[in-house]
Amino acid sequence: METIAVYWESRIKTYGFQRIPELALIELSCPISVIKALGDILTSHDMQGLRASFILAQGSDRELSFVFCLPEREGMGFHAHLEQTGMPTSHRYIYPVGIIFFHGPHFGDRYGIAETTFSAISKEGIEIIASGCAASSVYLILAQDDLDRAEQVLTKTFEVAK
Amino acid sequence: MEKVKLGGMKQSLELCQFDLRGQDSPERIVPRVSKLLASQKINIAFLTYNKLNNESHQLTILLNQCDFTRSSELLNTKGTLPRGWAMQSRKHVGILTVYPHRNPLKILGCVMVLWAAQSIPIYGIATSLSAISFITDYQAIDKGIEVIQNSFQLPDDHAPIKPELIYYQSDEVKRGKGN
Numbered sequence: 001m002e003t004i005a006v007y008w009e010s011r012i013k014t015y016g017f018q019r020i021p022e023l024a025l026i027e028l029s030c031p032i033s034v035i036k037a038l039g040d041i042l043t044s045h046d047m048q049g050l051r052a053s054f055i056l057a058q059g060s061d062r063e064l065s066f067v068f069c070l071p072e073r074e075g076m077g078f079h080a081h082l083e084q085t086g087m088p089t090s091h092r093y094i095y096p097v098g099i100i101f102f103h104g105p106h107f108g109d110r111y112g113i114a115e116t117t118f119s120a121i122s123k124e125g126i127e128i129i130a131s132g133c134a135a136s137s138v139y140l141i142l143a144q145d146d147l148d149r150a151e152q153v154l155t156k157t158f159e160v161a162k
Numbered sequence: 163m164e165k166v167k168l169g170g171m172k173q174s175l176e177l178c179q180f181d182l183r184g185q186d187s188p189e190r191i192v193p194r195v196s197k198l199l200a201s202q203k204i205n206i207a208f209l210t211y212n213k214l215n216n217e218s219h220q221l222t223i224l225l226n227q228c229d230f231t232r233s234s235e236l237l238n239t240k241g242t243l244p245r246g247w248a249m250q251s252r253k254h255v256g257i258l259t260v261y262p263h264r265n266p267l268k269i270l271g272c273v274m275v276l277w278a279a280q281s282i283p284i285y286g287i288a289t290s291l292s293a294i295s296f297i298t299d300y301q302a303i304d305k306g307i308e309v310i311q312n313s314f315q316l317p318d319d320h321a322p323i324k325p326e327l328i329y330y331q332s333d334e335v336k337r338g339k340g341n
Contacts (some may be wrong), residue, residue: 050266134209135259
């Protein structure tokens, strides 16, 4: 069944903005040939207590580059555990970062959401460290100090459904 | 051994993937590309953006497969991308989204192990509220679903995995009989 939706919104509606401050960002690259080994590490007992607030992976040049955002203490533990396995090399460790995330009706099914979000953030001169938009949600990873400004500009740009 | 529980699973429509990589002016790439696509009413079904280990930045976007040709033409038009940015594309991909009941890190690791054992490729991953989305070949999605169904426990009454409703955004309002 196909449904054709017509959105006539002066401001795009969202269900509100959530923020997660005080996170560590760990980036690592893994050759695709050893992706199974990284999967084994992530399923190991030592990793099970870790709560990742956000994860993304991008493929390029036969590698997958991962970003993990975790609370600082867990990030340090995650980083140390990866070092012990001798597996992928951590390339970046950034602290503190924060996440702003939000979702709304039919995000991912309709055009214009990404343009509205990233244009507003870019106009404010806020640097986006990483981002993931999937399954109706928009996740922005920013420097901790930029969270307030980002939330202000997004609140002006989008309408929060009441 | 008790299977790990999942809250559910969902697959996307058939999509295409564009990976844009470059070093210069990374702050411009996402606004510029998203604005261009929105001006042509092209929906971005999935997006990731990050800095890679070689100082380049990468923007990955997934669009409907039917938008591949005109999106390729738009993005390949001279002057669209900042100087030094290159583009690679891949047709016929799809997203499989799993909804962890608990332990998303473990489920992520399990899917990586299981799919690697079956040579099911992973072209990208992103998590969101209660969900983990995996990009793979569209033709491999059924196999990916089968592998996950065999290894995880889904609720008896879980929602359909394949999309039953397809949403399109339109500017036109068509009136039928009786309206």
